[in-house]
Amino acid sequence: MSQDQRQHAPVPAGDDDARRARLDELRRQDALRARRGRRLRTGATAGGVLAAVAVVLGLVASMHGRPAQDPDDASGIDPDRVNVRGERVYEDLERDHVKGEVDYPADVRPPVGGRHDPQWQNANGDVYTRPLREENAVHSLEHGTVWVTYSTDLPQAEVEELRAKVAGVPYRMMSPLPGQESPVRLTAWGHQLSVDSAADPRVDAFFDAYVQGPQAPEQGAPVTGGKATP
Amino acid sequence: MTRRRQGRGPSARLPVAALAIALLAGALLLTRLSGTAPADSGTPAEDSDAVGFSRDMAVHHQQAVEMSLSVLRHGTSPEVRTLAYDIANTQAAQRGMMLGWLRLWGRTATTSGPPMRWMDMPPTSAEDRRRGVLMPGMASRADLSALAAARGHRADALYLRLMITHHRGGVHMAEAVTADGTPQAVLRMAREMVRSQRTEIDLMKDIAERLGGAEHARTG
Known part of the structure; x- marks a missing residue:
């Protein structure tokens, strides 16, 4: 038999009344225990349901509380819009490769895109002290370079x-203009930004x-192995 | 106790099981409805290992690709060329994956902040930065020029020397990635890098020794 019953005192033999009373007492205790068990079970179930509801509500809340999950928007860099205060944005730039000279618009200097030379200018943190040929430099822009020009x-x-900001840092280059x-x-x-000083935080x-x-039409393309001199 | 367990067992376990199933179904439904994967899919923070590692290692890898292509042009040893071909392809692909993660996380590919901050390393000195040595193991611009100018066995030997150092730095960086909040794919790639680059370091030392011996026999 179970350990439960063994815990009870042995029923004395001989006395019927006493035995009946003892049995009643045992039944009463069993019923009590059963009731307590039911109560416990009901309590546990209610607790479980409450916990489940809480978890589900928590899940829903956490999902709705999170900002809209559009990863492309998260960095805030939209290639078609102004991302840095004061910059100018140009769209629909041509990308053809041409061997000869390109007639870039005179009002945008240096050019921000357009047709360009098949060979790109090296922009692996290269600091040039002479002006660059624009047809090659534009090709580097296409590969994701930021080109610093200074008066x-x-x-x-x-x-x-x-x-100090450019030297040795991949995908940056600078030259006088x-x-x-x-x-x-x-x-x-x-994209083009004009500033009065190198210390401008917008740099x-x-x-x-x-x-x-994300503005680079050819992401992942190299800025080494191209034209190494102006 | 036994009887209580026996007595309560089936009736007590039923609601728990039902609850568990209901919960699971509810969670799955919510996931499906909201289009969000559970846990793990959170966007790593700007100062997380995942973001720092992806940014820095993309730059570190870029140089390995550059050096490998250089020796493919001018090297001689078939063993070195095979290894360089492997490294150039592997690291170019891994670099693309890291830049892709950054894009998906909505993080910029680079930052003007100092590299290696995520791994608690002191920032690169201005002098090293100017030399192009931005991170552990990276070759200087002068080293790269020397490699580009070298021909034949000299190119092989210089490539091996530079790439052993480069890989050691890479292993050091990859080892710094902690599991804390790092997406599984990133953690896995970092661990794989440690393993494969260590193996390649041994291979390169081995090749360098043999090439050195052969060169010595030829000239001496």
């Missing part, structure tokens, strides 16, 4: 500040947004 009037200290109206300009494919913001950014 030849820019003080040497500021040139050094720019150099004689006659550039603004002191410093940053160019990515379809880093522009690098962050567009170095190998």
